[in-house]
Amino acid sequence: MGQIKISPSILAAPLAHLAQAAKQIENAGCDYVHIDVMDGHFVPALTFGEQITEAIAKESKVPLDVHLMVAKPEIEARKYFALKPEIITFHYEATTAPIRLAEIIRENGMRAGLSLNPRTPVSVLGDLIRYFDVILLMSVEPGYYGQKFIESSWQRLKELNALKERERLAGRIVEIEIDGGVSDQNATALAKEGADILVSGSYLFKGDMTERVQKLRGN
Numbered sequence: 001m002g003q004i005k006i007s008p009s010i011l012a013a014p015l016a017h018l019a020q021a022a023k024q025i026e027n028a029g030c031d032y033v034h035i036d037v038m039d040g041h042f043v044p045a046l047t048f049g050e051q052i053t054e055a056i057a058k059e060s061k062v063p064l065d066v067h068l069m070v071a072k073p074e075i076e077a078r079k080y081f082a083l084k085p086e087i088i089t090f091h092y093e094a095t096t097a098p099i100r101l102a103e104i105i106r107e108n109g110m111r112a113g114l115s116l117n118p119r120t121p122v123s124v125l126g127d128l129i130r131y132f133d134v135i136l137l138m139s140v141e142p143g144y145y146g147q148k149f150i151e152s153s154w155q156r157l158k159e160l161n162a163l164k165e166r167e168r169l170a171g172r173i174v175e176i177e178i179d180g181g182v183s184d185q186n187a188t189a190l191a192k193e194g195a196d197i198l199v200s201g202s203y204l205f206k207g208d209m210t211e212r213v214q215k216l217r218g219n
């Protein structure tokens, strides 16, 4: 297990100062910039699209981690290909053809991620996980930052980690990303239970980011 990767959710930044937030993420030594794309349909809120994402990308050298909370990922995902994010994640609940979209994302040189809402059983991943590089487990209901970590996520992470191990034995590497309510209160335990990437919004933007990134890494 390598060092846990940190992906700050820029949605929790002061939104009129995105350039400053992007620089802050770079200076704090983070691994990704997590972009929460919400379309007002899959979730009630409306956040960023590809144009703002492009503007954010220009402000830092940190790779993008695009999280699509949209009703039509087959249409929306393509809009981000030109920006070459490292990861594009879409929701299991929003698509009927996840394998096809994963293949398209991979063919275009990015890592494909699949996200599960808290109500979706981890067991749906049984035959699907092999087509993905990242599984993003929502540990809050999607839609807003600043929510409380849902406790049943621990059991879900355990199940997912067992699948990750099964894949590893078959020669396939899949990373686990946890999104929602992550702070210094649970980060070390999440890493111990198999998380590879931690998304954090309100915790990182509410204090000294550099210090808080170290805390999330258990330093």
Ligand code: DX5
Binding pocket: 009, 011, 012, 034, 036, 067, 069, 140, 141, 142, 143, 144, 145, 146, 147, 179, 180, 181, 182, 199, 200, 201, 202, 203
């Ligand atoms: C929720 C988003 C999360 C959120 C994380 O729909 O996917 O990325 O912004 O924010 P915190 O860490 O505050 O829960």
Ligand code: ZN
Binding pocket: 009, 034, 035, 036, 067, 179, 199
């Ligand atoms: Zn997210």
